[in-house]
Amino acid sequence: MKTSARRSPADRDRAIARLRALTIGSSIASIAAVGGFGAMAALTYDGSPNGITTAAVTTADNGVTTGTTRTTTTGTTSSGTATTTATAAPTTTTGTAHAATGSS
Amino acid sequence: MEPRTADWRALGTGVRLVVVDGDLDAARSAVEDILAAVDLAYSRFRDDSEIVGLNARAGAVVALSPLLGRAIDAALRAAAATGGAVDPTVGRAMRAIGYDADFDRIRNPAGPIELRLEPIPGWQSVRLSANRSEVQVRRGVELDLGSVGKGLASDLSAAAALVAMQDVATAPDRCGVLVSLGGDIACAGSAPDGGWRILISEDSDTPADAPGEVVAIQTGALATSSTTVRRWRRGDADLHHLIDPRTGGSVDSPWRTASVAAASCVDANTAATASIVLGDAAVAWLGTAGLPARLVARDGSVTRVGGWPEPDDPPEPADAPGPNPAGPESSVVLGT
Numbered sequence: 001m002k003t004s005a006r007r008s009p010a011d012r013d014r015a016i017a018r019l020r021a022l023t024i025g026s027s028i029a030s031i032a033a034v035g036g037f038g039a040m041a042a043l044t045y046d047g048s049p050n051g052i053t054t055a056a057v058t059t060a061d062n063g064v065t066t067g068t069t070r071t072t073t074t075g076t077t078s079s080g081t082a083t084t085t086a087t088a089a090p091t092t093t094t095g096t097a098h099a100a101t102g103s104s
Numbered sequence: 105m106e107p108r109t110a111d112w113r114a115l116g117t118g119v120r121l122v123v124v125d126g127d128l129d130a131a132r133s134a135v136e137d138i139l140a141a142v143d144l145a146y147s148r149f150r151d152d153s154e155i156v157g158l159n160a161r162a163g164a165v166v167a168l169s170p171l172l173g174r175a176i177d178a179a180l181r182a183a184a185a186t187g188g189a190v191d192p193t194v195g196r197a198m199r200a201i202g203y204d205a206d207f208d209r210i211r212n213p214a215g216p217i218e219l220r221l222e223p224i225p226g227w228q229s230v231r232l233s234a235n236r237s238e239v240q241v242r243r244g245v246e247l248d249l250g251s252v253g254k255g256l257a258s259d260l261s262a263a264a265a266l267v268a269m270q271d272v273a274t275a276p277d278r279c280g281v282l283v284s285l286g287g288d289i290a291c292a293g294s295a296p297d298g299g300w301r302i303l304i305s306e307d308s309d310t311p312a313d314a315p316g317e318v319v320a321i322q323t324g325a326l327a328t329s330s331t332t333v334r335r336w337r338r339g340d341a342d343l344h345h346l347i348d349p350r351t352g353g354s355v356d357s358p359w360r361t362a363s364v365a366a367a368s369c370v371d372a373n374t375a376a377t378a379s380i381v382l383g384d385a386a387v388a389w390l391g392t393a394g395l396p397a398r399l400v401a402r403d404g405s406v407t408r409v410g411g412w413p414e415p416d417d418p419p420e421p422a423d424a425p426g427p428n429p430a431g432p433e434s435s436v437v438l439g440t
Contacts, residue, residue, distance in 0.1 A: 014271075015137035018264050022138075023170040084185050084375055085367035086394035089411030090302070090319035090326065097301045097318050098107060101363055102308035103330030104117040104286025 107282075107296055114139045115147070115257070117286030118308060124296045126269030126279040134268035135261040135283060142257045145172045146249050148195070155247060159195060163243035173236030179252045182374040183227035188349055189381040190374050193225045195246025197352040198345070221352040250345075251288075255327060255373035258283050258290035262369075266292040284308070288327040290369040295322045304398060306330045306361045317398075317415050321365060327372035329380050330361035330400075346380050357383050361400040364390070365412075371395075 108128045110121045119139070123131050146155040154172050168176070179192035200221065229242035241247060249256075261283040270276035270293075280294035287308025291300050299320030303312050306328070310316075319326075331354070334345040348355035362379035366372035375395050379386035387409055390397045396410040408414060 011133060012137070014268075015134060015264070018134065018267055019138060019141055019260070020170060021267075022260050022263055023174045084371045084393050084395060086410075087324035087365055087367040087396075088322065089396035090321050090365050090413060091299065092413040092415045093298060093301050093318055093320040095298070095301055095318070097303035097312040098109070098122045098282055098296075099120045099284040099289055099300070100287065100303040100305045100308060100310045100312045100314070101284070101289055101326050101328045102287040102305035102310055103328055103333040103361065104288075104308040 115143055115254070115285065116149070117254075118284075119286075120282075120284040120312075121265065122282040122284075122300075123265070123269060124278070124280040124294065125273070125275065126266075126281065126293075127272050130268040130272055131265035131281055134264040138261045138264050139257060139285075141171055142175075142253070142260070145169055146175050146253050148198075148248055155249070158239065158241065159246045162241045162245055165238050165240045168237055168239055170236070173232070173239070175249050175253050175256055176230070176232055176239055176247070177236050178256050178370050179247070179249050180227055180230060180232060182252045182370065182378075186374060186378040186382075188226060189378040190252065191224055191227045191347075191349050192247045192249055192252070193227055193229055193241075193245050194250065194347045194349070194352075195248040196244075197221075197224050197347050198248050198250075199246070200352065201347075201354060224347065224349045224352055226349070251327075251329060251373045251377045252370055254285055254288050255290075255325070255369035255371075258285045258288045258325065258327075258369040261285065262290040262292040269293075288325075288369050288373050290325045291321065291323055302326055304328070304363055306400065307333050319413060319415070324365060324367045325369035325372040326363065326365045327369055327376050328361060328363040329373065329376040331355070331357065331380060332360050346377060348381060355381050357381065358401055359383065359386065359399045360402050362386070362397060364395050364397045366395055 105125050107122045107124045110128055110132050112119050114136070119135065121128070121132055121135055143150065144153055147153045148155065150156070154169055158166050158172070176192065182190045183192065225242060225245045229245050230247070231240040233239070262281050265281040265283060266279060269279040269281065273279050278294055280292070280296065282289060282291045282300050287305070289300075289302060299322045301318050301320050303310065303314060304317040304319060305314070307330075308328070329346065331344045331346055344354045346355045346357075347353070357380045359380050362376040364372045364375040364379065366375060375390065375393065375397065379390060379397060379399060382389055386399065387407065390409045394410060396412040397408070398412050399407040399409070401407065
């Protein structure tokens, strides 16, 4: 891994503190995000040839659709919910791109 | 201020950092620190990584660093949100198809291998404590955080870079950053005028100024999964890195590439990978989820869903080959 020669021990300390804040704070953010997205889908992928069926979708009091995951003994997540969070659709534009998306 | 850019390589892939109204060096330093921490936490290809140690202790309750705990949590969420189409328990399957080292070392043609394919164990074989400090993985199961891990690295890098820039900025509210980690793009802070312009490609090594469809996003993330790039051959078997959980082999999908925009890069990458795995069902799933997506079929035809814009785009390149995990020199055992 390439590392920068510019950093001092103080820089490193700040970076570690930053990472700690990000990894702890993201838990709160991920839970909070449940109330902030427009839609989500939960599927059951049961391994059959056509095994994609909608499942475990409920609607919360605030009208936001949430998907409940298994919350018993296996495959648990820390908040008990699993979502994909939508965003505004991209828009068509012109000009040189800042970056290219693609597989790597 | 015009955006400024830095490019380098980390985690076996290209990194692009673009900043507006911020200190590029401070941002790069923050991204490098995040990627170094990610490499140590969940690289499959270094013996001293935390996840390699975890996989070696399958069956035991293992303490986790905050970063690996966060990553496993994200992977389990991805599995739940996709009904298991994107699943972190593909470690053994990856090794079975020959993806057992950094890709630069396996991409060259090699002799045939015996493929013993079987459904992956499934994310339900992983128990993560509520505070993400401990995990227990069923004996014989190996985790590979794959696309979710890369997406999380992009999200964390963008967030860290923004904080680092704001620490030294005179106008912190104007700072903005884009991080592309192998084409998985996360943005944070303010966007430049007109938004972050992103070239939609199948290969993240495509130069950003190459011709093609360019879209703009103001915030969030955009990621692409494809069967066309990380491919290799063993004997006559044509393999790639996207695993079908039902078979444990390279997925045989009607889509060769999927690009998805979402609020986070974890979600974008999860949905992009899930789209390849879900195949024809992906269109309905993406629509229900409200995720803007661009799907490229094997013949190069493009399907746009969820509000993805219709550009005056040039035709896609000619057909790309599909996977052939059962080449004539390979033996395939389906099921357990």
